[in-house]
Amino acid sequence: MLKQRVIATAPGKINVYFRVGPPREDGYHEVASLYVAVSLLEQIEATLRHDSELQLSLEPGSTVVSDPENFPLGEANLVYKAAQLLREHTGCTLGANLHITKRVPIAGGMGGGSADAAAALVACNELWQTGLDREELGRLGARLGADVPFALMGGAAIGLGVGDQLAPLLTRAKTHWVLIPASYGLSTPRVYAMLDRLRAGQELEVPQEVDPEVIKALMESDAQALSQVLINDLTQASLALAPELGTVRDLAEGAGALRAMVSGSGPTLALLVEDAEHAEQVMAQLGDEVGVATLAVSAPAPGARVVLSEDLDGAEESR
Numbered sequence: 321m322l323k324q325r326v327i328a329t330a331p332g333k334i335n336v337y338f339r340v341g342p343p344r345e346d347g348y349h350e351v352a353s354l355y356v357a358v359s360l361l362e363q364i365e366a367t368l369r370h371d372s373e374l375q376l377s378l379e380p381g382s383t384v385v386s387d388p389e390n391f392p393l394g395e396a397n398l399v400y401k402a403a404q405l406l407r408e409h410t411g412c413t414l415g416a417n418l419h420i421t422k423r424v425p426i427a428g429g430m431g432g433g434s435a436d437a438a439a440a441l442v443a444c445n446e447l448w449q450t451g452l453d454r455e456e457l458g459r460l461g462a463r464l465g466a467d468v469p470f471a472l473m474g475g476a477a478i479g480l481g482v483g484d485q486l487a488p489l490l491t492r493a494k495t496h497w498v499l500i501p502a503s504y505g506l507s508t509p510r511v512y513a514m515l516d517r518l519r520a521g522q523e524l525e526v527p528q529e530v531d532p533e534v535i536k537a538l539m540e541s542d543a544q545a546l547s548q549v550l551i552n553d554l555t556q557a558s559l560a561l562a563p564e565l566g567t568v569r570d571l572a573e574g575a576g577a578l579r580a581m582v583s584g585s586g587p588t589l590a591l592l593v594e595d596a597e598h599a600e601q602v603m604a605q606l607g608d609e610v611g612v613a614t615l616a617v618s619a620p621a622p623g624a625r626v627v628l629s630e631d632l633d634g635a636e637e638s639r
Contacts, residue, residue, distance in 0.1 A: 321449065322414075324632045326366045328443035330435040330471045330624035331357035332424035334497065334583050334590045336546065337534045339527035340553040343516055352527035353479040354489075354534055355470045356619040358497065360423050362435040364399060366443040368632075369415035374403050379421040384432075384501065398433045398464060402440035405460055410450040418443075427505025429558075429584030431467040438471035438624035446626050474623025476538060478530050491620065493541035495592065498577065498599050499615040500568060500606070502587035506561060511585040515557035543594050547578035550592065558586035565589065568612065575605040 337354035344350065369375070376393040378385065385391050394400060399418050406412070418440060424432030441457050444450070452460070454472065461468030466483040476489040537546035559566050565587055572580035576598070577591035593599045599616040606612050630636045 322368060322632060323447045323449065323629055324368050324634070325628070325630040326443045326447045326626055327363060327628040328366070328439040328446070328624060328626050329361040329363050330439035330442070331474055331621040332360045332362070332430040332432055332435055333357050333467065333470060334430065334619065335552060336538060336550055337530050338552045338554060338584070339530075340512075340515065341526040342519075342524040343512075348482050349512060350481060350526045351479065351483050352530050353483055354476070354530045354538065355479055356476045356495065356538070357470070357474040357621040357623060358430075358499075358617040358619045359621045360430070360499070360615065360617050361621070362424055362432060362439055363421040364436065364439040364443045365419040365421075366440070366447045367417040367419075368447055369417060371415050372413055373415040374400055375415075375417045376400055377417065377419045379419065382422045384422050384425050384428075386426075386503065398437040399440040401464055402437040402461075403444045405463065406441055406444050406448075406450060406452075409460055410448075410452070412448045412450055414448050416444060416447060425499075425501040425505075425588050427507060428501055428588035429506070429508075429554075429582065429586045430499075430588055431471060431584065434461075434465050434467035435471040435624070437461060437464045437468045441468075441472070442624040442626060446629055470623075472624045475620045478535075480528075489535065489539065491539045493539060495538065495541060495543060495546065495619050496595050496599050497617050497619065498572075498591040498593055498602050498606075499583070499617060500572065500589040500591065500612055501615065502562070502565075502589075504562075504587065506558060506586045508585040511554055511557045511561065514560050515554060518556055518560060543578055543592055547592050550579050550581050552582055552584075554585050555582045558582045562587050568610075571610050571612075572602070572606065575609065576602045
C-alpha cells in the first residue's frame with residue numbers, strides 16, 4: 321500500500337582514520353578509512369504525488385545553508401538524483417514533494433550531501449513501496465557517491481577501495497566530539513587536486529588496511545588512546561587551501577580538546593573529547609575566549625532510517 325507521507329533521517333560522518341593513495345587513471349583515489357556516523361542528522365520529508373514530478377524544497381532558517389536563494393533544488397541536488405535513480409531502477413512512475421532539513425555543514429567534509437541521498441532513497445522506497453532491501457539500496461547509493469552506502473549503514477565501518485567497500489564494526493561504545501563548522505565550504509575534488517599537487521613526485525602506496533590501534537581504541541571507547549592515532553591525509557591539502565584552519569585547530573586543542581582534526585576534506589573541524597561533560601567545557605571555553613560556533617555530537621549513530629510513515633488514510637506509524 322502506498323504511503324502518503326514519510327520522514328527519514330541519515331547521519332553525517334567523521335573519518336577518524338583516512339589514508340589516501342595515489343590517483344588512479346580514472347582520477348579517483350584508493351583509500352583506507354574508518355568512518356563513524358555522528359548524531360547530526362539530515363532529514364527528508366517525502367509526500368506522495370500522483371503525477372511524475374519531483375519537487376524539492378528547503379526547510380527555512382537552516383544555519384548551515386548560508387545562501388538559501390542559491391541552494392540547488394533541481395536535478396543537480398543529490399536528493400533529486402536519488403529519487404530519480406530509484407524510479408529508474410524500479411520502474412516506478414510516481415512523484416514526490418521532497419522537503420530537506422539540513423543540519424550537517426555543507427561542503428564541510430562530513431558527508432551531508434551523501435546523507436541527503438541516503439535519506440531520500442530510504443524515504444522514497446517507503447513512500448512508493450518499491451520494496452528494495454538495504455543491500456539493493458546500498459548498490460544504488462554507491463552510484464551516487466562513495467559515502468552514500470555508509471550513510472545508509474551508519475554505525476562504524478572500515479572503508480576500502482574508493483571508500484565504498486564497507487566492513488561494519490559492531491560497536492556501541494560511545495565517543496564524543498565537538499564540531500566547529502566553517503562559514504565556507506571546501507570542494508572535495510579541489511582538496512584532492514591540491515593533495516596530488518603537494519605529493520607530486522612522491523612514491524605512494526595504495527592503502528590496504530586501517531591501523532589496528534585505531535580500531536582497538538574506537539571499539540574500547542578509549543578517547544585518550546584514540547587521540548594519539550587519529551590521522552587524515554587530506555589535512556595538509558585542506559590547510560593549504562584554508563590556512564586559518566590551522567589556527568582554529570590550535571586554539572581548540574588549547575581549549576582542552578584531546579585532539580582537533582580536519583573532518584574528511586574539511587573545513588569542519590572535529591574535536592575529540594572525553595565525554596559529554598568535557599564537550600560542554602570545551603565549547604564554553606571556545607565560545608567565551610574565541611567566539612567560534614560549536615556543536616556537540618556523539619558516535620556511533622544509526623544509518624538512514626524511516627522515523628515516520630503515514631498511510632493514505634492518515635494513519636501514522638512512528639519508528
